[in-house]
Amino acid sequence: MTVTAGPAVEGADGRRTGPARAVVTGVGVVAPNGIGTAEFWAATLAARSGIGLLQRFDASAYPVCVGGEVLDFDDAALLSQRLLPQTDRMTRYALAAADWALADAGLDPAGLGEYDLGVLTAGACGGFEFGQRELQKLWGTGPERVSSYQSFAWFYAVNTGQISIRHGLRGHTSVFVSEQAGALDAAADTARLLRTGTLRAALTGGFDAPLCPWGLVVQLPGGLLSTSRDPERAYLPFDADAAGYAAGEGGALLVVEREDTALRRNAAGIYGRIAGHASTFDPRPGSGRPPALAGAIRGALREARTDPADIDVVFADALGVPDRDREEAAALAEVFGPAAVPVTAPKTLTGRLYAGGAALDMATALLSMRDSVIPPTAGTRAPAPGPGIDLVLGEPRETPVRNALVVARGAGGFNSAIVLSRYVRSPHHRAVTRPA
Incomplete structure (x- = not known):
């Protein structure tokens, strides 16, 4: 976009x-x-x-x-x-x-x-x-x-x-x-x-x-x-x-x-800002062309003017279907490098909510930024073979979260990625912060 x-x-x-x-x-x-x-x-x-x-x-x-x-x-x-x-x-x-x-x-x-x-x-x-x-x-x-x-x-x-x-x-x-x-x-x-x-x-x-x-x-x-x-x-x-x-x-x-x-209006607080987004569409099955998820991720980073190294966590689409998981892991490794960024899928605690899923991931990413913590992925124990990712398991990981990437794929070939960033006031703006 x-x-x-x-x-x-x-x-x-x-x-x-x-x-x-x-x-x-x-x-x-x-x-x-x-x-x-x-x-x-x-x-x-x-x-x-x-x-x-x-x-x-x-x-x-x-x-x-x-x-x-x-x-x-x-x-x-x-x-x-x-x-x-x-x-x-x-x-x-x-x-x-x-x-x-x-x-x-x-x-x-x-x-x-x-x-x-x-x-x-x-x-x-x-x-x-x-x-x-x-x-x-x-x-x-x-x-x-x-x-x-x-x-x-x-x-x-x-x-x-x-x-x-x-x-x-x-x-x-x-x-x-x-x-x-x-x-x-x-x-x-x-x-x-x-x-x-x-x-x-x-x-x-x-x-x-x-x-x-x-x-x-x-x-x-x-x-x-x-x-x-x-x-x-x-x-x-x-x-x-x-x-x-x-x-x-x-x-x-x-x-x-x-x-x-x-x-x-002196808002009570600001959770974060929408910094960048991009969407792509996968080629038809059997075309021999690769999935387009990595392109959506790169486009979102480009619009946000954010380097891959500046992303502190990825909220994964995490379909739970082996070949689709491998595709997503490969896209993350392609953009960020193998196991180079923490990845989490808290939707393992709710199930996939279809239109509600990525919305809930955005809310979760904003709360992660507010509280400097990455929630864990539940259930997953033995990593599947394929490109390695740094999946957050077991316990929440306490770490500053300045920029979060949320990834979502929709049935039929839709790919979307959005960068949410911690709010930093402009030098011309009075500070507005939300207490934890």
Whole structure:
């Protein structure tokens, strides 16, 4: 993605600065191992997994019976009774996370102009459970019992729409459908719209909730889900015993603002900034051409003006499928050198969340920068043969994290990489820091 530098902006003291930078001021999380940012982060550092035997429905007859479910989400307490009949679980997660992210940022949408705040999310699965329920009504009791909300509640763009309606956000809205890579693409486009002056702030991220009978059935033909019935061994990226991944549900939303907007309103704190991004597309199978992931990584580093040696951690895509893991390890070794940068995959505690996965990785990377710690990869024990990577295992690794690279690959050949950097104030800007 090519980003056009926007016009110069004014800092908090009125001086002219360079093009507006995109900074993250709020985070909202709903994940299988934690509801809310604090609970999720504590569980992640303690390596507490949210992956288990599926409980929401009887999966004993399916070849897959393990996943990362969000089991303690109290939607009735968090959302109005009016919204519940309109929404699938994924949208309820997204609405709660949007509330929490805005509160974390201390951002009142009413304080900005009518079209200054937008919503850009990723969606891959849509409202599977809502759709299944209404189809059951259609075939079981007749069309007159089907909810009128079926017309949009199943749609992968519904989270963007419901968030914008709930908060009266009339700025640019869009949805990205590049599966696991989508949230990185959404964040990058958010940064572009901020730099060019189209928006002053936005909510960006992604959510999915694909764990219901219909949702599970449509995932099975891909052949990538783990059939292990042991939750601790179901998802083992970069491991000699890797045999697929566990699916999960949830995701994260970020409040991203122009730096000058955040400073002018005296934002409570800044987690970091979106420094660079690039996306590529793999060649068709059988073409003989190599995967394009390394190109996306190099492009993100180039846009961020960051050398490979300056990346302190890589949050890996970590599919858990042996040949795809080897491809990713080879791309990292090609760009950084063998075992030259710490690599982690905390999604081993949640499962792959599709559109929510990379969004949650971005939130985790920002928390890593805040607290100077890299969370571990769970489950993986015996490294798979192939290019060596410095995979963080067992315990969190305490180390300064100034720049983090998040990598994501979506089904069908999408590759995306984003560089998040610790916020360092401009000499013309007053310091804004967030306490740990």
